[in-house]
Amino acid sequence: MGENLLKKILKAHTKDEVKVGEIIWLDLDIITARDFGGPNVVKNFRKAYPDQKVVDNKRIFFTFDCNAPATTIKYAENQQTIKYAENQQLCRNFAKDQGIKVFDVNRGIGTHVMIEEGLALPGRTMVGTDSHFNILGSVGVFGIGMGDIDIAFAFRYGKIWLEVPESVKITIKGNLKYPATSKDLALYLLKEFSTAKLLGKSIEFFGPVIEKLKLYERITLASMATEMGAVISLIPPDNSVVSYLEERAKKELPTIMPDNDAQYEEEIEIDIGEIEPMIACPYKPDNVVSVKEVEGRPIDSVFIGSCTNGRVEDYKMVAEIVKGKKVASSVMAKVVPATKEVFNQLLKDGTIDILNDAGMIISNPGCGGCAEGQIGMTGTGEVQLSTSNRNFKGKQGKGETYLVSPVIAAISALKGEISLP
Amino acid sequence: MERETIIRGKAWVITDYKGNPIKDIDTDMIYHNKYLGITDINEMGKYAFGNLSNWEDFPLKAKEGDIIVTGEGFGQGSSRQQAVDCFISLGISAIVGESFAPIYLRNAINAGLLIIACPTITSNVITSDILEIDLENGIIKNLSSNKTLSFKKPHEIQMEIYRAGGLLRL
Ligand code: SF4
Numbered sequence: 247m248g249e250n251l252l253k254k255i256l257k258a259h260t261k262d263e264v265k266v267g268e269i270i271w272l273d274l275d276i277i278t279a280r281d282f283g284g285p286n287v288v289k290n291f292r293k294a295y296p297d298q299k300v301v302d303n304k305r306i307f308f309t310f311d312c313n314a315p316a317t318t319i320k321y322a323e324n325q326q327t328i329k330y331a332e333n334q335q336l337c338r339n340f341a342k343d344q345g346i347k348v349f350d351v352n353r354g355i356g357t358h359v360m361i362e363e364g365l366a367l368p369g370r371t372m373v374g375t376d377s378h379f380n381i382l383g384s385v386g387v388f389g390i391g392m393g394d395i396d397i398a399f400a401f402r403y404g405k406i407w408l409e410v411p412e413s414v415k416i417t418i419k420g421n422l423k424y425p426a427t428s429k430d431l432a433l434y435l436l437k438e439f440s441t442a443k444l445l446g447k448s449i450e451f452f453g454p455v456i457e458k459l460k461l462y463e464r465i466t467l468a469s470m471a472t473e474m475g476a477v478i479s480l481i482p483p484d485n486s487v488v489s490y491l492e493e494r495a496k497k498e499l500p501t502i503m504p505d506n507d508a509q510y511e512e513e514i515e516i517d518i519g520e521i522e523p524m525i526a527c528p529y530k531p532d533n534v535v536s537v538k539e540v541e542g543r544p545i546d547s548v549f550i551g552s553c554t555n556g557r558v559e560d561y562k563m564v565a566e567i568v569k570g571k572k573v574a575s576s577v578m579a580k581v582v583p584a585t586k587e588v589f590n591q592l593l594k595d596g597t598i599d600i601l602n603d604a605g606m607i608i609s610n611p612g613c614g615g616c617a618e619g620q621i622g623m624t625g626t627g628e629v630q631l632s633t634s635n636r637n638f639k640g641k642q643g644k645g646e647t648y649l650v651s652p653v654i655a656a657i658s659a660l661k662g663e664i665s666l667p
Numbered sequence: 668m669e670r671e672t673i674i675r676g677k678a679w680v681i682t683d684y685k686g687n688p689i690k691d692i693d694t695d696m697i698y699h700n701k702y703l704g705i706t707d708i709n710e711m712g713k714y715a716f717g718n719l720s721n722w723e724d725f726p727l728k729a730k731e732g733d734i735i736v737t738g739e740g741f742g743q744g745s746s747r748q749q750a751v752d753c754f755i756s757l758g759i760s761a762i763v764g765e766s767f768a769p770i771y772l773r774n775a776i777n778a779g780l781l782i783i784a785c786p787t788i789t790s791n792v793i794t795s796d797i798l799e800i801d802l803e804n805g806i807i808k809n810l811s812s813n814k815t816l817s818f819k820k821p822h823e824i825q826m827e828i829y830r831a832g833g834l835l836r837l
Contacts, residue, residue: 269822294835377746393746393770395777399834407824407834446769 248505250413251480252448255388255502259371264410266511272408274305275370277400280356281310283375283393285333288340290398301404303345307365308337309356309374314612316351317621354585354611355553357381357389358465362587364494368483369502373400377472378553378635383449384461384468385491386483386502391472411446411477412511417453420518425667427563428463429555429633429651431455432470433524437534438516445475447512450482450504455518461487462557469554470635473531523666526649529639537654540664545629547578548659549642550606550652552616552634556584558591560633560652565597567656567667568604574662579606580622582614606659615642631655631664670830672802674781675810676734676760680794684721688738688789692719694750694771697742703749711749712756731758734800736792738764742771751775761800763788763807763818776825779833783807785818802826 249257253264262270279287291300300306310316316331334351341348349359356376360366361384368386373379375397382389392406400406422431449471459467464481471479482503483491492499523537550556550564561583573579581601583589589611592598602608615622616634624630624645633655637647648664658665683689696719698711705711715729716722735754741764742750751774754762761781765788775782783800785807792798796811805820821829831837 269824271824290835393748393774393777395748395774395834399777399837403837407828409822 247509248507250415250508250510251386251450251482251502251504252388252411252413252478254504255369255371256408256410258369266410266412269407269409271405272371273405274373274400276305276307276360276365276372277397277404278307278309278356278360278372278374278376279337279397279401280308280312280375281314281316281330281334281337282312283397284308284337286394287375287397287401288336290394291340291401294398295402298402300344300346300401305404306344306346306401307360308341308346308348309353309359310334310337310349310351311355311612314351314610351612352586352610354583354587355556355613357553358556358584361385361465361491362494362585364491364496367491367495367499368488369500373397373406378469380471380476380478381465381469381553383471383478383480384464385487386480388478388480390477411448413448413450414444414512414514415450415452415508415510417513417515418451418455418518419453419515420455421520422455422458422518423520425523425651425653426521427523427651427653428459428466430521430524431518432467432554433526433534433649434518434521435516436470436473436526436532437524439474440532441473441475443474447476449474449476449479450510451479452482453515456481457484460559461490462559465557466554470531473635523651523654525654525664526637528637528646528648531636531649537650537664537666540648541666543629543664545577545631545658545663546645547580547624547628547630548655549580549582549615549622549630549632549634550655551580551582551584551614552632553584553613554635555633555652556582556588558588558597561588561592561597561601564652564656565600567653568606568660569600571604571660573605573659576662577659579604579659580609580615581606582609582622583611586611631658670832674734674760674800674802676732676798677730678734678736678792678794678796678798679725679729680736680789680792681716681719681722681738682794688736688765689719690738691740691743692737693744694742694747695744697750698747698753700745700747703747705749708752708756710756711753715753715757726757729757729759732760733758734798735759735762736764736788737762738789739766741765741767742775743768746770746774748774748778751778751780755780763798763800765789776828777834779829779831779836781829783818783821785816787816791816802829
């Protein structure tokens with residue numbers, strides 16, 4: 247019987263028997279912590295393992311992306327204070343003691359940095375204190391987000407315990423055609439599956455629609471596996487993804503693919519036909535309708551960025567739409583590239599100029615307005631279109647957030663209302 | 668530290684005013700975000716169930732070694748560790764529930780708090796019953812009613828973590 251991708255990856259990283267529902271010790275290739283969660287990892291580590299060294303400081307990284315650069319103190323609603331600057335410094339000091347590399351503020355969103363730095367490579371196992379760590383499934387990495395106790399333990403021993411999840415093969419047929427993008431595909435799937443159908447499972451994506459996806463589109467799709475409740479969504483890397491990664495890692499990579507006759511606990515086939523642009527209405531990512539149904543609703547702001555839609559190609563689509571035009575005077579449009587590399591590229595090829603001339607606010611790289619506690623929040627009653635992945639109450643401020651593709655965000659910013667190109 | 672694998676304690680069935688087990692108790696009901704600033708575990712106990720109506724006085728009533736019995740979907744919501752630590756702080760010896768939110772389950776296991784999913788528990792236990800949990804054999808005896816229930820015994824790795832008193836003590 248052939249093996250699926252998940253099984254192959256897990257088997258290569260454990261001595262235990264890999265059987266669905268059983269618990270294994272999983273060896274980790276890379277362990278990261280960000281500025282959110284990271285400080286507690288450091289505190290736990292220091293308490294549990296005083297004066298001890300991390301398992302291997304070459305496999306561990308800090309990535310600061312949540313609050314970049316840090317605000318000194320954030321007063322949450324409950325008057326509890328979150329000392330971002332202090333927290334980042336705590337991690338920096340620990341990193342210095344232990345010889346751990348820090349991808350500091352301005353380098354970008356941790357998961358994207360891992361891909362750009364050639365650290366996220368097909369077949370690897372990686373964990374971080376980021377619930378969207380499963381985005382790394384876009385390059386065939388088994389990546390998951392974990393709590394600070396797990397990560398502190400992983401810092402010390404280089405492993406985690408894991409209950410082997412069921413694997414679901416999802417084959418997507420149909421045609422993804424502009425103005426629909428992979429974001430619309432992700433939203434469409436959320437509508438189909440909601441948050442329960444794939445809860446706790448490992449997805450492997452196949453089919454003609456998936457095969458055509460470029461790296462940035464794969465990232466978008468994989469990032470929303472979190473919202474679908476999946477442990478991971480693995481997209482078997484194609485030649486173009488592999489050559490991108492080989493260039494980054496400066497080495498040849500072994501191929502890792504599921505067997506042709508691979509076994510899955512469940513197989514689902516979906517024909518998306520030619521889907522239209524989709525939109526997730528407040529306050530749940532699976533509260534999805536087609537954009538047509540809410541066309542014309544006035545908006546106050548737009549956020550284009552996050553780990554879901556913060557790549558060069560995302561902004562190029564936006565530039566194409568806003569070139570030579572102006573954002574509506576009633577709209578505040580915020581652009582936060584995912585990484586410094588993306589930012590540099592956009593600067594070099596003139597995309598930033600186009601966005602700036604259109605009246606958009608360009609911020610330094612990071613998570614930006616994605617999660618509460620960061621820059622660019624919404625106020626009560628503010629209606630925002632966001633290209634990120636979650637629209638829970640309070641996640642991006644007090645306003646109402648709709649989730650859309652960069653295309654819909656751009657065209658709506660020009661018109662001042664939810665619009666289709 | 669080697670911990671006992673047979674645990675005996677008095678049950679608290681978390682029910683509403685009608686006596687039905689409350690479903691989907693979330694982490695804000697267990698440990699309200701008002702108190703997330705607290706870092707000393709000894710301080711956390713007094714806020715356990717502080718936002719669950721009729722159960723606000725639980726910390727005053729609970730005794731060391733008591734066992735919490737809950738309905739479906741316990742621990743949904745945020746990943747806050749305090750929602751587990753507050754019970755450790757009170758000396759609760761185990762939580763037995765119909766089912767748990769995955770993150771809560773993981774947090775409890777990692778913290779060394781005994782957590783057991785047993786779908787039939789609430790229909791076979793009332794508050795003040797004395798329960799005896801036999802971990803090695805996957806059996807819960809209700810010593811007050813002489814009923815015996817079985818549960819899926821924890822995986823060996825979970826047992827190791829439990830015996831050590833938490834993942835970070837392994
Ligand atoms: S962009 Fe948002 S969802 Fe993505 S890692 Fe940052 S905070 Fe999390």
